[in-house]
Amino acid sequence: MTLRPVLVNIKAVDDSAVGRFWGEALGWAVSSREHGETAVKPAGFDWLDPVTVCVDVVAVPEPKTTTKNRVHLDLATTSAAHQAELVARLEALGATPAHVGQGDVPWTVLADPEGNEFCVLEPREIYRDTGPIARVVVDCANPRAMARFWGEAMDWPLHEVTDEHAVWRSAKGVGPYLEFLRTPGAKTVPDRVHLDLLRYPHDDQEAEVARLRALGATDLDLGQGDVPWRCLADPEGHEFCVLARS
Structure with missing residues (x-):
């Protein structure tokens, strides 16, 4: 029994x-499966048999607070010129510079039109084959503890774990990396960005949820009501969902 990350879920007042x-x-197709939910994925993507991690934007009534998100995307570039062009293009689309205490760094920190922070990385060889999303980054207090939980929770191999970060990538060697990064400050508000996980066809959803609870996850009531997915939080309180296969 195991799970795999399949979606980065972003909350927005205007999901469209x-x-x-x-x-x-990202250069991906945009579609709306139902009111209040906008899917962003590469052409031909099958979320039941994923080869990357896509984006799902879900409508909520509350705007983002000034608190920095504890989950964000890092975008890949192939050259200094590509990085500069991408930053300029994103700003023309409505992105704004964001200041999260980064100081003098070679990457550029921006926020999407509703304030969700993300980074445009300088070119790095390790991210040349990831596609447009280089990595999904989650702020945490204890990367080694997160490595223990998430290493058991999902089927992605652990590439590296130190006191500063824990890093995974799909066993197929495709798509972005997932990094839990040691970051000062405790979680104070619900995550506006979170991971959605998918079980394999032969696995049982409730058995997977029970396994996660045994690893230290807790049930989460976000007012979701009677839905086919399960909302949980990891041992540091990061929200995530276990999706139904439908």
Whole structure:
């Protein structure tokens, strides 16, 4: 029994507008499966048999607070010229510079039209084959503890774990990396960006949820009501969902 990351879920007041921004940013198709939900994914993507991690933008009534998100995307570039061109294009689409205490760094920190922070990385060889999303980054207090939980929770191999970060990537060697990064400050508000996980066809959803609870996850009531997915939080309180296969 195991799970795999399949979606980065972003909350937005205007899911259509934020979805269009991310579609342009990533060069992916944008579609709406139902009111209040906009999917952003590469052409031909099958989320039941994923080869990357896509973006799902879901409408909520509350705007983002000034608190920095504890989950964000890092975008890959192939050259200094590509990085500069991408930053300029994203700003023309509505992105704004963001200041999260980064100081003098070679990457550029921006926020999407509703304030969700993300980074445009300088070119790095390790990310040349990831596609437009280089990595999904999650702030945490204890990367080694997160490595223990998430290493058991999902089927992605652990590439590296130190006191500063824990890093995974799909066993197929495709798509982005997932990094839990040691970051000062405790979680104070619900995550506006979170991971959605998918079980394999032969696995049982409730058995997977029970396994996660045994690893230290807790049930989460976000007012979701009677839905086919399960909302949980990891041992540091990061929200995530276990999706139904439908």
